[in-house]
Amino acid sequence: MxxxxxxxxxxxxxxxxxxxxxxxxxxxxxxxxxxxxxxxxxxxxxxxxxxxxANAGNSDNTYGSVISSISGSADVDLSAITDESKVTIVLLSSLQGNAATEASALDEALSAGAEGQTTLHANIEGNETIKAKLEAEGYAASDVVAVKSNADGSLIVYVDDRA
Structure with a gap:
């Protein structure tokens, strides 16, 4: 033993x-x-x-992330976004997931939040940095469906390029 x-x-x-x-x-x-x-x-x-x-925005590149961001987008304070801020544009056509089934849920969320979309677009129009970044990529404030503010001060802007 x-x-x-x-x-x-x-x-x-x-x-x-x-x-x-x-x-x-x-x-x-x-x-x-x-x-x-x-x-x-x-x-x-x-x-x-x-x-x-490897791609820090990877988890933000899903239909679920966009859908969950839609309802609160109008309330995101964009005043802190400046030229030094990291702004990432995510196109809906690049989202991971099943577009055939999840796109309809996205469209339903957009319809339900139509009033918030108007406020979101006005808020984006009021921020020169975001507006300039969108225009540089060929998009306008009206193409944005949601924004997501991260704890590090960066911003994800979801753009509807499906049309």
């Missing part, structure tokens, strides 16, 4: 030591289930695919 406990203790110590050496050497450790940890920099990425987070 004593030999077994000694062997287990030695194995545990060697295992812990190997892990520490791997961390000190800067080796990436794959913890499984879509979680990877790089050390010693301490960076971590969680997801089902390491490439899923």
């Amino acid at each position: 004593k030999k077994t406990m000694t062997a287990i203790s030695i194995a545990a110590l060697l295992s812990a030591g190997s892990f520490a050496v791997a961390q000190d050497a800067g080796v990436g450790v794959d913890a499984g289930a879509g979680v990877s940890v790089d050390s010693p920099a301490g960076s971590a990425q969680v997801g089902t695919d390491a490439n899923a987070n």
Whole structure:
């Protein structure tokens, strides 16, 4: 019994030591289930695919994200958006998902929020930065269906290019 406990203790110590050496050497450790940890920099990425987070706007590129943004878009304060702000334009034609089924839900949300759309368009017309970025891409305030303000001060502008 004593030999077994000694062997287990030695194995545990060697295992812990190997892990520490791997961390000190800067080796990436794959913890499984879509979680990877790089050390010693301490960076971590969680997801089902390491490439899923390569594009920061990726999760904002879905029908669900647009639909959930429509109702509150008229209330988003655009006054803080300046030339230094990051403004990302996302075209509806680029959304991930099933356009055949999800586009109808999007159209229903737009119809239900028609009054908010008028306010949103007026708010965009009042912001020279957003207006200029839209015009540079060939769009107008009236093409915008929703905006989403992020915690970092960036703004996502959803543009309907389906027509």
